[in-house]
Amino acid sequence: MGSKASNSKKAKDKSIKTDKVQGNKFRKSSSKDPDVLVNLPAGLKYKVPGKRQRVIIGSIVIGLNVLLVISVLLYFYSPSFQDFIYNFGRS
Numbered sequence: 001m002g003s004k005a006s007n008s009k010k011a012k013d014k015s016i017k018t019d020k021v022q023g024n025k026f027r028k029s030s031s032k033d034p035d036v037l038v039n040l041p042a043g044l045k046y047k048v049p050g051k052r053q054r055v056i057i058g059s060i061v062i063g064l065n066v067l068l069v070i071s072v073l074l075y076f077y078s079p080s081f082q083d084f085i086y087n088f089g090r091s
Contacts, residue, residue, distance in 0.1 A: 033047075035047045035048045
């Protein structure tokens, strides 16, 4: 049986090793730029997307959701569209 001191020393060594391994993989931003979230190993930096990019991506997502809802409603309420979808899937 080991003493408490040797067990705590092993635990500390293990936590130090895991910290070193995790610290090399991704580092928090140490730069002064508040837009940089993470510095990646190859010199790449992940930045917060700009307002224009967020608006474009949000518009695409909302547009595709509206298209999906319209197509589902059309599928349930239009027998000709339902036949088209059924036959399109078979060919």
